[in-house]
C-alpha cells in the first residue's frame with residue numbers, strides 16, 4: 001500500500017516514508033492512496049485469534065513489500081501486551097473495550113504499534129527522533145511505547161502546567177531516550193512547533209524528525225486493526241447490518257473505521273457520536289464546515305472545535321461523497337444525556353462506562369430506537385477506562401471504583417528536562433543541547 005497527500009494525488013510514498021517524514025510537502029496529511037482488499041486475511045479468521053496474531057497476519061498483507069510476516073510478528077508481539085475486549089450486551093449491542101493499555105485510553109493502540117513498527121523500519125542503521133505534542137496522559141503513552149526503542153529518541157512537548165506520570169529513569173540524562181520539554185505556551189503552540197520542526201527540512205533530516213501525534217498516518221492506520229478484531233468476534237451473531245458507534249473528538253478513530261471498511265470489513269455504517277461540540281455533524285450531512293465556539297463538557301476528549309483530521313475526512317468526502325453521507329450518522333449527546341446513558345448501561349447490563357463511552361452508548365441507543373426494522377448489531381467503542389473519571393462515574397452508578405496502581409502512577413508530578421519559549425529556534429537549541 002502506498003500513501004498520498006490529502007492535497008494531491010501525484011506523488012506516492014511508501015509506508016516507511018510516510019511514517020518517517022510524517023508531513024508531505026505542501027501542507028496536507030498522508031492518507032492511504034488506495035483501498036486494499038484484506039478480506040482473504042480476516043474473513044475466515046478463527047474467533048479465538050489473539051490481537052497480536054491478527055495484527056501479525058493483517059499488517060504484512062497491508063504493507064506488502066515493506067513488512068514481511070516475520071517482522072510483523074515481532075512488531076505485534078513487542079507492541080501489544082494488552083488486547084481489546086469484546087463483550088456482547090444483547091442481540092443488538094456489543095461493547096469493544098479499548099482501554100486496557102498502559103494509560104487506559106484507546107490511543108495506546110496506535111501509539112504502541114507506531115513505536116514498534118518504527119523500530120523495525122529503521123533497524124538497519126537508521127535513526128529517528130519522535131517529536132510529539134502531549135497533554136494529559138498521551139505523553140506517558142508515547143514515552144512508554146518508545147522507551148528503549150533502538151535508534152529512537154522521543155522528545156515530548158508539554159504546554160505550561162504540571163506534567164505527570166513519566167518515569168525519570170527513562171529520561172535521556174539518566175541513560176534513557178526520552179526528553180520531556182515544557183513550552184511556555186498552550187497545547188496549540190506545542191502542535192505548531194512539531195509542524196514547524198518537521199517542515200524545516202534540513203533540521204528534520206539531520207535528526208530524522210517525525211511525530212507520534214495523530215498527524216502520523218502510522219499511528220492512525222493500525223487503529224483499523226481493532227475494527228477487524230471486533231468483526232471476527234461478532235460475525236457469529238451477525239444477522240444483518242454491522243454498525244460501529246464511535247465517540248468522536250479529532251475523528252481519528254472514525255477515520256480508522258472508514259479505512260477498515262476500505263480494507264473490506266462488511267460494515268454498513270458508523271455513528272459519529274459527539275457531545276455538545278457537534279459542529280462536524282452538519283459537515284457530515286453535507287453542509288459547509290463552520291466551527292462553533294468550544295463548550296466544556298464531561299467528556300473532555302471530545303471537546304474539539306476544529307478536528308485535526310479535517311483534511312483526511314475531507315479527502316474521503318472528495319472520493320465518495322454519497323457513500324459518506326449514507327454511511328456516517330452524526331449524533332450529538334449533551335452532558336445530561338451522557339450521565340443518563342451511563343446510568344442505564346449500569347442498570348441494564350452491569351456495564352461501567354466512562355463518559356466518552358457513554359456518549360457512544362447513548363448515540364447507539366438512539367440509532368436503534370429510531371429504526372423500527374433494525375435487526376443488525378451495533379458495536380460501541382469504549383475509548384476510556386472508567387477509573388480515569390472515577391469520581392463522576394462513582395456518583396452516577398452509586399458504587400466506589402477501585403483505582404489500579406498503574407493509574408495512580410499517572411498522577412505523580414515530574415520536572416521537564418527544559419522549559420523554553422514557544423519558538424522554533426528555542427526548541428532547536430534545546431534539542432541540540434540534549435543529544
Ligand SMILES: *Cc1c(COP(=O)(O)O)cnc(C)c1O
Pocket residue numbers: 105106107247248249250251252253254301302356383384385
Ligand atoms: C482521544 C479520545 C477520544 C477521541 O478520539 P478521536 O480519534 O480524537 O476522535 C475519545 N475518547 C477518549 C477517551 C479519548 O482519549
